[in-house]
Amino acid sequence: MNRRTFCAVTAVLSLTVASAAGAQQASWGPGADDTAFATMLQASFRNAGRVTVERLKQDETQAFCSDPQLATSKAAAKQAEAIEAANLASVKWPSDGKWLGDWKSGERIAQSGRGLTWTDSPTQASGGNCYNCHQIDAKEISHGTIGPSLHQYRKLKGGTEQVMRETWAKIYNSKSSNACSNMPRAGHMGILKETELQDIMALLLDPESPVNK
Amino acid sequence: MGSPMRIRAASKDGVTEVRILMNHEMETGQRRDGAGNVVPAWFIQEVKASLNGKNVMQAQWGPSIAKNPYLAFKVKGGKAGDKVSVTWVDNKGDSRTDEANVT
Amino acid sequence: MTDKTVGRRWVVKRGAVLAALAAAGMVVPKELFASWNKAAFEGKTADEVVKALGGSSAAASGEVQIIASDIAENGAVVPIQAVSRLANTQQIAILVLANPNVLAAVFDVGPDIVPDFTTRIKMSQTSNVIVLVKADGKFVSATKEIKVTLGGCGG
Amino acid sequence: MNARLAAALVAALAAVAVFGGARAQDKDDTAKGIEAYREALKDGNPAELFEMAGEELWNKPAGPKNASLQGCDLGLGPGKVEGAFAQLPRYFADTDKVQDVESRLLTCMSALQGIDTQEYVDARFGTPKKNDLIALATYISGASKDKPVAVTLAHPKARQMYELGKRMFFFQAGPHDFSCATCHGEEGRRIRMQDLPNIMTKEGAAAGWTSWPAYRVSSGQMWSMQWRLNDCFRQQRFPEPIYASDMTVALSMYMAANANGSTVATPGIKR
Numbered sequence: 019m020n021r022r023t024f025c026a027v028t029a030v031l032s033l034t035v036a037s038a039a040g041a042q043q044a045s046w047g048p049g050a051d052d053t054a055f056a057t058m059l060q061a062s063f064r065n066a067g068r069v070t071v072e073r074l075k076q077d078e079t080q081a082f083c084s085d086p087q088l089a090t091s092k093a094a095a096k097q098a099e100a101i102e103a104a105n106l107a108s109v110k111w112p113s114d115g116k117w118l119g120d121w122k123s124g125e126r127i128a129q130s131g132r133g134l135t136w137t138d139s140p141t142q143a144s145g146g147n148c149y150n151c152h153q154i155d156a157k158e159i160s161h162g163t164i165g166p167s168l169h170q171y172r173k174l175k176g177g178t179e180q181v182m183r184e185t186w187a188k189i190y191n192s193k194s195s196n197a198c199s200n201m202p203r204a205g206h207m208g209i210l211k212e213t214e215l216q217d218i219m220a221l222l223l224d225p226e227s228p229v230n231k
Numbered sequence: 232m233g234s235p236m237r238i239r240a241a242s243k244d245g246v247t248e249v250r251i252l253m254n255h256e257m258e259t260g261q262r263r264d265g266a267g268n269v270v271p272a273w274f275i276q277e278v279k280a281s282l283n284g285k286n287v288m289q290a291q292w293g294p295s296i297a298k299n300p301y302l303a304f305k306v307k308g309g310k311a312g313d314k315v316s317v318t319w320v321d322n323k324g325d326s327r328t329d330e331a332n333v334t
Numbered sequence: 335m336t337d338k339t340v341g342r343r344w345v346v347k348r349g350a351v352l353a354a355l356a357a358a359g360m361v362v363p364k365e366l367f368a369s370w371n372k373a374a375f376e377g378k379t380a381d382e383v384v385k386a387l388g389g390s391s392a393a394a395s396g397e398v399q400i401i402a403s404d405i406a407e408n409g410a411v412v413p414i415q416a417v418s419r420l421a422n423t424q425q426i427a428i429l430v431l432a433n434p435n436v437l438a439a440v441f442d443v444g445p446d447i448v449p450d451f452t453t454r455i456k457m458s459q460t461s462n463v464i465v466l467v468k469a470d471g472k473f474v475s476a477t478k479e480i481k482v483t484l485g486g487c488g489g
Numbered sequence: 490m491n492a493r494l495a496a497a498l499v500a501a502l503a504a505v506a507v508f509g510g511a512r513a514q515d516k517d518d519t520a521k522g523i524e525a526y527r528e529a530l531k532d533g534n535p536a537e538l539f540e541m542a543g544e545e546l547w548n549k550p551a552g553p554k555n556a557s558l559q560g561c562d563l564g565l566g567p568g569k570v571e572g573a574f575a576q577l578p579r580y581f582a583d584t585d586k587v588q589d590v591e592s593r594l595l596t597c598m599s600a601l602q603g604i605d606t607q608e609y610v611d612a613r614f615g616t617p618k619k620n621d622l623i624a625l626a627t628y629i630s631g632a633s634k635d636k637p638v639a640v641t642l643a644h645p646k647a648r649q650m651y652e653l654g655k656r657m658f659f660f661q662a663g664p665h666d667f668s669c670a671t672c673h674g675e676e677g678r679r680i681r682m683q684d685l686p687n688i689m690t691k692e693g694a695a696a697g698w699t700s701w702p703a704y705r706v707s708s709g710q711m712w713s714m715q716w717r718l719n720d721c722f723r724q725q726r727f728p729e730p731i732y733a734s735d736m737t738v739a740l741s742m743y744m745a746a747n748a749n750g751s752t753v754a755t756p757g758i759k760r
Contacts, residue, residue, distance in 0.1 A: 046652035046655075046656070047652070047655075047656060048656070051649075051652065051653065051656070054649065054653060055653055055656055055657075058653055058657075058735045058736050058739065059660075059736065061731070061734060061735060061736075062730055062731055062734035062735055062736030062737065063727070063728040063729065063730055063731060063734075063736070064728060064729050064731050065728060065729075066728060066729035069726070069727070069728050069729070070728060071728045073662055073663045073664070073726070073727060073728055074662050074727070074728065075662070076661065076662050079666070080661040080662055080666055083661050083666070083668075084659050084660050084661045084668060085659065086659055086670070086674075131724075134663075134664050134665070134726045135723045135724060135726055136723055136728070136729055137723060147665075149681065150680045150681060151680065159481075159483060159519050159682075160483040160681045160682045161679075161681065162678070162679045162680045162681055162683075163677070163678050163679045164671075164672065164675075164678045164679070164680065164685075193666075200671045202664070202665040202666055202667070203666065207664040207665070207666075208664065209664055209665070234538070234542065235538075235541060237537045237538055237541060246448060250532075250533055252533055252534075252535055252537055252538055254538050256709075257456075259456070261434060276370045277369065277370060282446070285446075286444075287444060287446045287447060288441070288442070288444070288447055289369070289441075289442045289444075290439060290440065290441045290442070290451075291369060291370050291371060291374075291375075291439065291440045292438070292439050293375040293435060293437055293438055293439065294435075294456075295430060295433050295435070295438040295455055295456045295457075296438060296439060296453060296454070296455060296456070297410060297411040297412070297453075297454035297455060297456050297706075297709075298410070298411075298709035299535035299538060299704075299709055300453065300454065301413075301452070301453060301454050301533040301535070302451070302452070302453050303451070303452040303453070303532075303533065304441070304447065304448075304450070304451050304452075305447070305448035305450050306446050306447060306448070307446050307447070307448060308446065402529070403522050403523070403525035403526035403529055404518065404521075404522040404525070405519060405522030405523055405525075405526060406526055407523050407526050407527070407682060407760050408706050408707045408760050410706055410707055410708075410709065411530065411706035411707075411709075412526075413526070413529035413530060452532075481522070483523075483681075483682055
């Protein structure tokens with residue numbers, strides 16, 4: 019890690035300390051062993067491919083959620099709400115006003131778990147990683163269970179404007195409704211482009227998609 | 232020049248079960264490398280086994296046998312101390328022979 | 335792992351000279367290759383393979399057994415056990431219909447061999463797998479579909 | 490496979506007979522099919538080939554000093570291999586560091602054989618130098634098979650490694666916001682068909698810790714825990730962990746201590 023990143027990481031860590039506001043008096047964990055932890059991080063990662071140690075620099079959401087004790091505490095409920103509000107404010111709505119793209123393309127994106135690793139080429143399109151965690155089209159038996167099943171999504175949720183808006187917000191920035199959701203922020207972090215988000219939306223919400231058959 | 236095989240041979244109720252692990256890439260000839268070039272086929276074509284010097288088993292393989300091949304087969308007869316010998320030959324003409332005692 | 339370590343526990347004999355010459359393209363060790371049935375291994379269908387092995391057709395038989403899991407978590411390694419209960423079994427072959435070349439292996443069954451082989455094959459996709467048995471000069475078979483799934487993060 | 494696979498198949502058929510309902514049966518068939526597949530793989534693990542190679546490397550003189558690794562102290566005294574892996578990572582007084590099997594091997598190669606180990610650290614996984622290290626680790630781990638995991642946090646530096654590893658386990662970063670805990674912090678979750686052990690529990694930590702090094706059938710490669718962690722971080726979209734770095738040892742210590750009392754099952758075989 020270069021010096022600048024190291025400083026950035028340390029800065030984020032001290033922010034966490036401040037927000038914990040003395041609640042952490044144990045000799046280990048965030049606030050107590052920050053120096054040792056930052057030293058370890060600095061000495062343990064290297065740049066590879068297009069991925070640099072800059073990625074160790076956390077944003078406020080990541081720093082908050084990296085302390086599960088804090089993140090799930092009553093004392094931090096207000097902070098969690100603020101993080102959700104900030105993430106919701108970051109959501110960019112579809113520029114052409116269309117919620118739904120092409121579900122067939124959405125299925126391909128949902129199947130792909132590629133992109134943004136140090137072994138991926140710069141031209142490698144990022145996948146949505148969706149099937150890694152969710153059941154979607156029931157035909158795909160190889161699906162993960164970290165997230166809920168999305169099979170029959172429209173049939174169960176309906177296709178109202180409200181549902182479209184909530185689903186878009188969830189995919190664009192999952193932390194807009196759940197500060198420490200396990201789901202990546204596909205739009206906010208630039209993992210998927212706007213048209214790709216519309217295609218994923220169609221996979222879930224187009225009546226013609228196999229998900230809703 | 233292949234690397235050693237792992238051979239186990241165990242006799243039970245008048246039948247000797249021979250289990251072999253071989254060290255081989257088993258390239259299909261269908262795969263492309265990072266630069267997009269076809270990786271040439273390279274695979275074991277023939278496997279022979281003998282018990283105390285007598286040929287008992289012969290197999291022909293294509294490239295769709297899995298990498299680092301595993302083969303188990305059963306020979307009538309055989310007792311503790313008998314000698315099992317296994318030889319493979321690949322499509323480049325390389326070969327390898329290893330032996331093990333029946334237990 | 336290193337290529338050139340020689341196991342202490344293993345008595346090693348190598349056709350080293352022959353292999354070196356063969357690798358240099360100077361000699362084709364014909365005696366070693368004599369039995370490899372090129373036509374059978376280039377067969378694109380079960381029929382082509384049966385013909386190349388000297389038969390004409392292969393009816394299904396309950397005396398032939400193919401033991402394998404219904405699903406393979408990875409097509410690169412699929413365990414298969416091929417068993418024949420027919421008297422005078424002469425040959426057992428394993429075929430994967432969806433592979434570019436369908437024949438994976440042929441085992442000759444001599445008088446000392448119990449016709450029961452276990453090995454691991456590659457499958458490019460979900461496919462019917464056939465165990466083909468030649469007994470008393472006639473070919474019979476058993477078929478089983480094995481599903482190949484995608485594992486891991488897909489990246 | 491033989492008896493094992495046959496038994497698994499019978500179990501699968503019995504299960505199908507018991508459960509009614511099309512959906513439940515579909516799910517059950519998939520799970521049982523995969524279970525039968527995994528059972529069938531266990532018989533004849535190509536990892537044995539790597540154990541053999543590792544033993545040769547351990548005993549063979551190499552390096553500028555033309556010495557073998559037979560005098561290497563893996564924690565139980567020079568040359569004692571049996572049972573050593575079950576107690577790693579551990580604190581070593583001679584280096585004043587906590588080390589796992591792979592970082593300790595680097596120490597021994599440097600001290601006993603006079604080898605410049607930086608090349609081994611920098612070498613990519615899947616290349617000869619890394620393959621040698623992994624074959625050695627496979628051999629050493631195999632010599633602890635069936636022994637109970639017994640790592641100690643008695644030394645303050647061992648305790649510190651555990652706590653730093655625990656903190657690392659929850660550390661989120663990168664474009665996907667992933668930490669180890671994203672996938673390995675809950676019970677009964679899967680990525681695709683792959684079961685994810687919950688490393689925070691003894692059972693989960695044991696499932697993760699005690700089966701590496703393992704032969705990966707998907708790649709036909711032998712993977713050590715260092716390679717396993719490296720690829721976890723790759724898929725987490727993190728920068729690349731440095732081989733045998735403190736962070737990797739810390740995470741290993743977190744897993745191993747959580748798995749204390751479980752049984753070493755290496756070398757394993759995995760998808």
